[in-house]
Amino acid sequence: MYSNLTIFYFTGTGNALAAANWIADEAETRGVKTSVIQITPSLKAIGFPGGTDSLVGFCYPTHGFNAPPVVINFLFRFPKGNNPVFLLNTRAGMKLSKLFTPGMSGLAQLFPALILGIKGYKIAGLQPMDLPSNWISIHPGLRQKVVDSIFQRCEKISKRFSAKILDGKNVFNGLLSLPVDLLISPISVAYILLGRFALAKTFIADSRCNNCLLCEKECPVKAIVIKNKRPFWTRKCESCMHCMNRCPQRAIQTPHLFVAVVWWLVFLVLPLFILKELFRLTPESAQYYNLIFVGVMIVTGFPVIFLSYRILHFFLKFRFFSAITSYTSLTRFKFWRRYFAPKMYLRNKRA
Ligand SMILES: Cc1cc2nc3c(=O)[nH]c(=O)nc-3n(C[C@H](O)[C@H](O)[C@H](O)COP(=O)(O)O)c2cc1C
Numbered sequence: 001m002y003s004n005l006t007i008f009y010f011t012g013t014g015n016a017l018a019a020a021n022w023i024a025d026e027a028e029t030r031g032v033k034t035s036v037i038q039i040t041p042s043l044k045a046i047g048f049p050g051g052t053d054s055l056v057g058f059c060y061p062t063h064g065f066n067a068p069p070v071v072i073n074f075l076f077r078f079p080k081g082n083n084p085v086f087l088l089n090t091r092a093g094m095k096l097s098k099l100f101t102p103g104m105s106g107l108a109q110l111f112p113a114l115i116l117g118i119k120g121y122k123i124a125g126l127q128p129m130d131l132p133s134n135w136i137s138i139h140p141g142l143r144q145k146v147v148d149s150i151f152q153r154c155e156k157i158s159k160r161f162s163a164k165i166l167d168g169k170n171v172f173n174g175l176l177s178l179p180v181d182l183l184i185s186p187i188s189v190a191y192i193l194l195g196r197f198a199l200a201k202t203f204i205a206d207s208r209c210n211n212c213l214l215c216e217k218e219c220p221v222k223a224i225v226i227k228n229k230r231p232f233w234t235r236k237c238e239s240c241m242h243c244m245n246r247c248p249q250r251a252i253q254t255p256h257l258f259v260a261v262v263w264w265l266v267f268l269v270l271p272l273f274i275l276k277e278l279f280r281l282t283p284e285s286a287q288y289y290n291l292i293f294v295g296v297m298i299v300t301g302f303p304v305i306f307l308s309y310r311i312l313h314f315f316l317k318f319r320f321f322s323a324i325t326s327y328t329s330l331t332r333f334k335f336w337r338r339y340f341a342p343k344m345y346l347r348n349k350r351a
Pocket of ligand 1: 010011012013014015016017060061062063064065066090091092093102103104105130131132133134135136199238239240241341
């Protein structure tokens with residue numbers, strides 16, 4: 001059906017690359033000329049085959065019920081065309097006893113599909129894929145046995161999807177959850193506009209950091225800079241979890257107590273104080289109280305988050321503070337497993 005397949009992928013911990021590889025393998029067995037290309041902040045999509053006999057695919061994780069900003073920016077830069085395209089978003093799959101539980105897409109497919117549709121592309125496939133959740137800041141990595149069984153299940157789903165899409169059929173499995181996706185879409189918007197900047201400030205390197213600089217070198221969006229001989233996460237961070245899961249020393253942590261205190265101050269105490277003491281507003285008396293509350297939270301909150309993160313980073317050079325921050329982080333404990341997709345799924349020889 002197709003003579004070419006070009007898959008663009010972005011990944012934090014390998015799931016989206018594994019999915020891209022499965023589809024590429026299937027295409028190659030059918031004699032389709034295939035390229036698998038990593039999306040980076042500076043990638044320009046030029047030179048890939050155009051026309052209706054060249055299929056284009058996008059594989060990426062779901063972040064905050066949306067596609068990662070690096071993917072959205074890439075799609076905005078993407079040239080106009082008329083190729084058929086498919087979108088595959090990997091989500092937070094889990095397994096409870098024998099039950100595989102799905103993640104949630106929100107706008108992760110709909111928004112990219114809208115951008116590509118406006119640019120003239122024909123949407124031929126929307127496929128979510130529930131690979132292991134990699135959000136290690138909020139839960140320990142899944143056990144290896146569970147990871148393996150989730151991968152085996154997804155490989156089968158991917159085979160079915162690839163066979164249909166490469167036969168020229170339309171596959172819209174992603175639309176099965178449309179009502180829920182639309183319902184949670186306000187969270188997707190809030191995440192992309194605001195939430196991701198707060199999350200970018202939830203990483204530190206503790207005293208185990210030996211300055212190997214692997215995190216800085218491998219960051220897929222070049223968001224880590226070295227300050228005071230320690231990695232510092234800039235607002236470009238996409239919280240993709242690559243650094244935390246790859247650090248050979250397990251030195252990268254989420255400082256849970258620090259984050260809890262700062263977020264409690266920023267998202268509750270500070271706006272309540274400002275509205276009550278400075279503006280003399282009470283929930284009963286002000287008609288637009290909730291709206292004003294959110295406005296005050298945004299205006300005052302982000303400078304406080306950014307400043308407190310800088311202060312924390314400065315104090316981390318003192319052993320005492322470093323120890324307190326580290327010991328009040330859950331990710332430092334041994335039982336808090338890290339996650340990365342199994343190596344066997346991660347080769348990419350087709351770029
Ligand atoms: C910051 C962050 C936000 C996430 N948000 C979602 C989400 O909204 N819905 C979901 O199903 N999974 C979510 N996940 C889980 C990942 O999308 C999922 O584990 C994905 O398979 C990771 O793919 P990758 O290894 O290619 O990065 C999130 C993960 C992170 C780190």
